[in-house]
Amino acid sequence: xxxxxxxxxxxxxxxxxxxxxxxxxxxxxxxxxxxxxxxxxxxxxxxxxxxxxxxxxxxxxxxxxxxxxxxxxxxxxxxxxxxxxxxxxxxxxxxxxxxxxxxxxxxxxxxxx
Amino acid sequence: xxxxxxxxxxxxxxxxxxxxxxxxxxxxxxxxxxxxxxxxxxxxxxxxxxxxxxxxxxxxxxxxxxxxxxxxxxxxxxxxxxxxxxxxxxxxxxxxxxxxxxxxxxxxxxxxxxx
Numbered sequence: 001x002x003x004x005x006x007x008x009x010x011x012x013x014x015x016x017x018x019x020x021x022x023x024x025x026x027x028x029x030x031x032x033x034x035x036x037x038x039x040x041x042x043x044x045x046x047x048x049x050x051x052x053x054x055x056x057x058x059x060x061x062x063x064x065x066x067x068x069x070x071x072x073x074x075x076x077x078x079x080x081x082x083x084x085x086x087x088x089x090x091x092x093x094x095x096x097x098x099x100x101x102x103x104x105x106x107x108x109x110x111x112x113x
Numbered sequence: 114x115x116x117x118x119x120x121x122x123x124x125x126x127x128x129x130x131x132x133x134x135x136x137x138x139x140x141x142x143x144x145x146x147x148x149x150x151x152x153x154x155x156x157x158x159x160x161x162x163x164x165x166x167x168x169x170x171x172x173x174x175x176x177x178x179x180x181x182x183x184x185x186x187x188x189x190x191x192x193x194x195x196x197x198x199x200x201x202x203x204x205x206x207x208x209x210x211x212x213x214x215x216x217x218x219x220x221x222x223x224x225x226x227x228x
Contacts, residue, residue, distance in 0.1 A: 008154070036219075043119065043206050043219035044157070088156060100147070101217065105156040 003027050006089055006104025015113050019076040023089035023104045026070065030091040030102070033065050035074045038086045038106065047087075048074065079111045116140060117209045119220025126197055127228055134192045134223045136207030142187040143209035147217075148180070151204045163190040197227045 006023045013019055021035075032051045036044035048063040050056045050072075056063045064073040072091075076083055086108045090101040116139040124132055136146055144165045149157040161182055162170040169182035179201075181193040190209075194201055207220040 034217075041204065041222065041224060043117075043208075043221045046216060046218065049216060100159060100162065103156045108154075 003102050004089065004091060004104045007107055008105050010108040010110060012110045012112060013079055015079060015081060015111055017079050017111075019074075019079050019083070019109060019111075021074040021076075021087050021089075021107050021109070023072050023091075024070055025072075025091055025102075027091075027093070027102075028067075028070070029093040030070075031094040032092040033063070033072050034090040034092075034101070035061075035063055036088040036090060037083075038088060040085075044088055079109075081111045081113050084110045117207065117218045117220045119207050119223060121223060122221060123224045123226075125226045125228065128198050129196055132194045132197055132225060134194075134205055134207070134225075136190045136192070136209065136220050138188045138209040138211075138218075141209075141211045141213065143190075144187060144212060145210040146184060146190040147208045147210075148182060148190075148192050149206045149208070151206060151222075157206060194225065197225070199227045201225065202227045 004025045035048040037047050038044040050063050050065050053065050053067045060077045062075040086106040088106040089104040092101050118137045120135050126132055146163040148160045150160050151157050159172050160175045163182045163184040165184045165187050171177045179195055184190040204222050204224050206222045208217050
């Protein structure tokens, strides 16, 4: 079993829909959770960064972490065509001295006008 | 916000040549930078961790003599693909650790095509 599981999609939704993206993980040492957005042939862009269970909201984006279930989600409200991209979840343990992230495979999202 | 600059964005070269890719942190000092490789429809695979002033740490299966990493300053790390072959064709991405804010920022990637 891989450390981080993420449904690769593709996921296609109409403009204005609510999008739910999810990752599960097996390593209970993961304490920091991130969501990155990657446009085609570009580097990932940090969207959300959380380290506690619960919800964190930033504009149309909400990151949700459930450590007891080892499950994280990213919700996108009022989705726009410009949100079409691949979304990667990433995680890190709390060990000091490094910042190596473990990535999911990414979910490709298409928002149809 | 923090910016990481990666150059070139695209390179096409003949088999057997060497290619150098630069990664710069523009508004913060990065003692640690990371190099990744990404194949189509796949996630980022960490190749090596680059530490300023010391030797890079390579992930298992990554040839250190083929992928030379130099991190000579707090704002610059370079990856040199030596004697490139078609199987080295891939999308290479760097990231830099902003230690002050404990966040990781990525470069825009380099698409390497070896003919």
